Amino acid sequence: MNNIVVAGGGVFGTAISERLAWNPNNNVIIHSVEEDVVKSINEEHKNKKYFPTRFLNRSIKATLDNQVFDDADEIFLVIPSKAIVPFSKEIKKFITKKDPLVINLAKGMSDDGAFITEKIPFKRTASMKGPSFAIEVLNGFPTAFTFGGSESDYDLVKNNLFNNTGLTLDHTNDIRAVELASILKNMYAIAIGLVSGRYNSPNVDFLVYTKAVNEIRELLKIYNCDESVIFRYCGIGDLGLTGLNDLSRNRTFGMLIGKGFGHENGESATVIEGYRTIKLFGEMTRDRHLEDKFPLVQALYKLMYQGSSLNEYLITALS
Structure with missing residues (x-):
């Protein structure tokens, strides 16, 4: 199983979590700072705050607990770009067991105008962007991204995490x-x-x-x-x-x-x-x-x- 933590229970975090959950080998947990979002996902299998009429894959769980990052194999960062650097520094304190792949999906710079992947304190980082409206991702439409990162991490995501999800990738080593x-x-x-x-x-x-x-x-x-x-x-x-x-x-x-x-x-x-x-x-x-x-x-x-x-x-x- 791939233990995946999606940091961010907003619109796009919810949508990408749904698609990742299509792969039965992915164990998907949404980490959110919003108690109502966590409660809704765990109890009703909905994110009522952002998609009130949509049911989510029943395998998706949600949590407020930063300790969840310690068991993560992959972390998808789907929170506002200005918040990613301080958030990453905070969760890094909880990561002791593994060296997770951390993928930035936010589209923006850090608060001081630097590239996010150069500011977050992780060894394995990647960036994933592409033409991807959240509602269409949630609705299951074929969607493509560019994966910026190492060849081995690209192969892992494309052939393992994205298997059976309808998500596709092209690749460059140039994260920046x-x-x-x-x-x-x-x-x-x-x-x-x-x-x-x-x-x-x-x-x-x-x-x-x-x-x-x-x-x-x-x-x-x-x-x-x-x-x-x-x-x-x-x-x-x-x-x-x-x-x-x-x-x-x-x-x-x-x-x-x-x-x-x-x-x-x-x-x-x-x-x-x-x-x-x-x-x-x-x-x-x-x-x-x-x-x-x-x-x-x-x-x-x-x-x-x-x-x-x-x-x-x-x-x-x-x-």
């Missing part, structure tokens, strides 16, 4: 490239959403989409990452899903601004990952005097943080 691509796609989804809100035109959407692909590739180079990752599931796959589908929070955020609604400094009850990313990369490219090389990043930064108008953004984005 997978992390960076997943961070950038949220920012560029906002960029595409802005023009979609104004024009509602596939021509215009793909004009900006193509620019976004080129800028992501250049940013991968700047960070000394494998630029070919842009062609994997975590690259054009995830950018396409997030930038061109209305289920995406980041695209929807951009569309609302494109239709004339204010962005209110990014404040929302829903996490808009790309808003924070715009600030990070807007300032980075400006500090390195790369404004001309990244016109979309700069136009987004000026719109969101420097009071530039939507029309000024559109002139830059579409020229």
Whole structure:
């Protein structure tokens, strides 16, 4: 049996747990800090807080106890990106028996702007990202990810953990490239959403989409990452899903601004990952005097943080 702990009982943590439980060789436990979520899963086989009408695989258990990590063979991190580093340092205290594979599924940077997999205190780390809306994962649709990590860990996940789950993987050894691509796609989804809100035109959407692909590739180079990752599931796959589908929070955020609604400094009850990313990369490219090389990043930064108008953004984005 694979003893799998999914850290995070939210929307995506629940969805990936359900799919992992399809493999009878996986023993799946959801670790959550929410007592109502743990109680609901254990007593009713539902996560009533996030999926109130859906029954989960009856083999899935849930716990509040950090001691569960001591028996884990694999740990999937599915909590907000800003919380992962302190959370990882806390649970590391409980891990004494094994050297678990720790896979980051969160799409974002740590609170100080560093790559998450470089900040968490584990020997075996990996990153897994791809075009994967949680509701479709929960509903059992075929779904793909890019696995960034060692060849041996990739083989373990693909051929062992994911057996009979309908989940598939492609692979790169460059963990940082997978992390960076997943961070950038949220920012560029906002960029595409802005023009979609104004024009509602596939021509215009793909004009900006193509620019976004080129800028992501250049940013991968700047960070000394494998630029070919842009062609994997975590690259054009995830950018396409997030930038061109209305289920995406980041695209929807951009569309609302494109239709004339204010962005209110990014404040929302829903996490808009790309808003924070715009600030990070807007300032980075400006500090390195790369404004001309990244016109979309700069136009987004000026719109969101420097009071530039939507029309000024559109002139830059579409020229």
